[in-house]
Amino acid sequence: MLNRKTLALGGGVALLAGAVIVHACGPFFPLQLLDNRAGTLSGTPNNSFSYEASYLVTPGDHLQAPEAASVPAGQQPVDPATAVLAGLSPEQIATLAAMAKAADGDAAYAMGAGVPEAQRLYAAADVDFGHALAACTSTESVASDAPASGANATAANAAASSSPPATSAASTTDTPQPTCAAREPLLSRAATRLDAILALAASTGAPRAVAAATELAAIAQARADNCTGGDACAALTAALPAAYARPRTLAANGAPDPEGLAVASFGDEALTFLHNKESGKQCDYRSFLNNTSCAAAIAPANLKHAINLYAQQAARGGNSGLQSMRFIAAWTLADKARVASLIDDPVAQRLLVAYALAREGDIVKDQPASAFEYYGGYDNSYGPTGYADAARGDKGIKSNPALVSLVEAIQQRGIDHVAGADRLAALAYRVGRYDFASTLVAREHSALASWVTAKLALRRGDTAAAVQAYAQASKGFPVADSSVEPAGAQLIKGEQAVLTLSRGQYVEALGYLFDAASRRDNTGGQDDSVSDVAYGSDMAYITERVLTTDELKHFVDSRAPASALPPTPSPDAGAGAYYALHQTTADTLRYLLARRLVRDGRIDEALPYFPADDDPRYSAFSWEGGQTTRKQLQLRKLARDYAAALDEAQHAWTRTNRARGWFDAATLAKQSGMELMGYEQGPDFYDIDGAFAGGSGRSGVISARVDRASDAGAARAAAVPDTPAARAEVDLAGPFVTADEKHRYAASESKPLTRFHYREIAADYIVKAADGLPPRSQAFAAVLCRGTDWMHNDDPARARGFYQRYVKEGAYVNFGGPFGTLCPEPDFQAAATFTYTQAWQNVKRDTGRNKKRVALIGLLIAAGVIGVGVWRYRRGKARRTDANGK
DSSP states (O other), rough: OOOTTTTTTHHHHHHHHSSEOOOOOOOOOOOOTTTTTTHHHHHOOOOOOHHTTTTTTTOOOOOOGGGGGGOOTTTTOOOOOHHHTTTTTTHHHHHHHTTTTTHHHHHHHHHHSSSSSHHHHHHHHHHHHHHHHHHOOOHHHHHSSSOOOOOGOHHHHHHHHTTTSSOOOGOHHHHHOOOOGHHHHHHHHHHHHHHHHSOOOOOHHHHHHHHHHHHHHHHHHHHHHOOOHHHHHHHHHHHHHHHHHHHHHHTTTOOTTTTOOHHHHHHHHHHTTTTEETEEEEOOOHHHTTHHHHHTTHHHHHHHHHHHHHHHHTTTTOOOHHHHHHHHHHHHTTTTHHHHHTSSSSHHHHHHHHHHHOOOOETTTTTTGGGGGTTTTTTOOOOOOOOOOGOOTTEEEOOOHHHHHHHHHEEEEEEEOOOSSHHHHHHHHHHTTTTHHHHHHTOSSOOOOHHHHHHHHHHHTOOOHHHHHHHHHTTTTTTOTSOOHHHHHHHHHHHHHHHHHHTOHHHHHHHHHHHHHHHHHHHHHHOTSHHHBBBHHHHHHHHIIIIIIHHHHHHHHHHHHOOOOOOOTTTTTOOOHTSSOOOOOHHHHHHHHHHHHEEEEEEHGGGGGGGGGOOTTTTTEEEEEEEEEEEEEEEEHHHHHHHHHHHHHHHOOSSHHHHHHHHHHHHHHHHHHHHHHOSTTTOOOOOTTSSOSSSSSSSSSHHHHHOOOSHHHHHHHHSSSSHHHHHHHHHOOOOOOOOHHHHHHHHHHHHHHHHHHHHHHHHHHHHHHHHSSOOHHHHHHHHHHHHHHHHHHOHHHHHHHHHHHHHHHHHOOOOOOHHHTTTTOOOOOHHHHHHHHHHHHHHHHHHHHOOHHHHHHHHHHHHHHHHHHHHHHHHHHHHHHHHHOO
């Protein structure tokens, strides 16, 4: 249906996306498991469809599709078109490009004297094969068929990719095209040359052996398709499986296969079973997507053969096989009769169950189309799959009748005919067949079965059994067993955290989330059919709002060591090189602790937890002078400077120096408060750079309280409960929340509870700085000017207060603009001597205004001084005379 030349991922996936209603609106905030704890713990366990599709069968060889090959970081994947030309000289590549445009295979072969024999034979055969395909291709068949087998994706065509547009013999426009009657001779001549390649010695023919076998299979298919009936046609059809198996055998035995033709042959062979003999048309993905008569005419036995072949392709990493099974599964589940016709095949049965779990939703508000709506990325209430899940217990969601029918149909066949009992148990749990689910999990000993067992235990209120089942499910994390994909293993850890948190075991709950979040350090994301889960956000909530600072510090010291510093990118590296540097979960947790310690006033303890000053992962970028400029964030230095400013503010000997300390601390808090003390979640939202007042954590009440930028925001803020305890009751409503958690949540609330709370702290420091300055000094006015500037947007009332204090207490200072706009640096040195300087200036001023009075007072004072001196002199002389007389 979707072989390697149909560009399945381009056309097929795009059309599939068009068949599914996808909602996307506004900023994307990943799913937080703690948002709806009951829904999280009751949601259906499942794997992504791509993961399940790759485990429907077990490969019997080492073959792997090119797209499944792991590519080391920093390297580009190998281009198959380039790989087939390996070892050829530029002249030989140019010759192959010219051969592709030859009039026929003989002419092409004559041109290739300087090309290795295997490449020469293949290029010549490909020219004839291309002409043969074009000979009998009608407009109707082109419209309805998937493109022909990719056997003619040749080295010659690859060589021509850098030449003029003619990339295959079939597309050559200046060559007379043969008639349909000429097809067989062309195929025979091509087949002869392809057989000759396989007859070459291994060292000579191996580079094109797999491609030759693949094209021979395509020739066999073309002959069978062109046959009109009889024993000869039956023989041709019977020979097809062996023809398609041949390239796989060669590749499995070591023949080079850079184009992935061996794995693609599974899909090519599957197409033979999707051929409508009555109409002569080939069914493709559009037949299933549009529910055409072509798809309906395929015999169930043939469809099961195709499914098994696509499963073999998907098991080896072939995306085409995966996409093909998606279309078939969706088409089958839409009709009970189709389901009944396929579930007797184990692979087909498991395919339908896997698709139902991962790609079909339940019914929202009685709207059947909602089963195909994907809510992931805009509405996190629907769970990790992004599709509506009735098991979560949300109002207005009912089980999808198609899924109920699937479970019932398999159940009616008998328990001994179940393929993948743990997967079916998950689906039975989802549609409310709890007894059947219990029976199924009792037959399995897998992580997925234990996961379902935990859900069933919670449903009947047996928490202890659920805890035990979760422990069994997560055994061997991060990879429990093949029944649960890595993303599912993470989710098990996350659900364990939710259940553990509800039991008041806060540190243990953090440990589960830390494990889940740390697993993502090496995976870089999850499968496309599983919505992103914000384990880090749930982890941040516990670390910031539930644990005490000392509990968090102990956890970090024991579980979250600092990661090694990555090499600094070269000086000419762009911003992207820095963005690519990875901060681990442990790094994030350590930095969160550092900011919390600063908020608690324990800055000296916080310093080791801040990132190192030379850590290139913490950089700031700006656009200056037409280019991007990087600045290294020296966060430890910033914290040391803040500590020094506070130390001066609290312990300096003079009032002015203490005022200077408060002002310096205020400046640091205002300009770098997010980096120094910002909350990871509400009210500051460091995790999203403060871009929104909400989105993570238990931010409902906080967001309403801190979002005062509009009248609507002010109205919401007025309706918020006015005590931390009352706010905790609203934010932590629902089951699985202890009273102690609410108490801790209330106690850890930001003080003050305003968005960017550190700005209010900066304003408090401005007040302290002004209190320590002479009211009529320049520094007093400059400090209040700065406070007015800082707060005019965040807290207009407080900004007005600063201005009114300046007007009431301060002296007029001309700052060159409205107060609070152009604020100079405070002159603390002048403020230190302001009292004495002001007194002396007052004396000088008064002297200048009253010169005569001052002169008279001076004469009187002088006369008085002289009189006192004369009196004392005479009195002393008299005493000495009396003393001598005696």
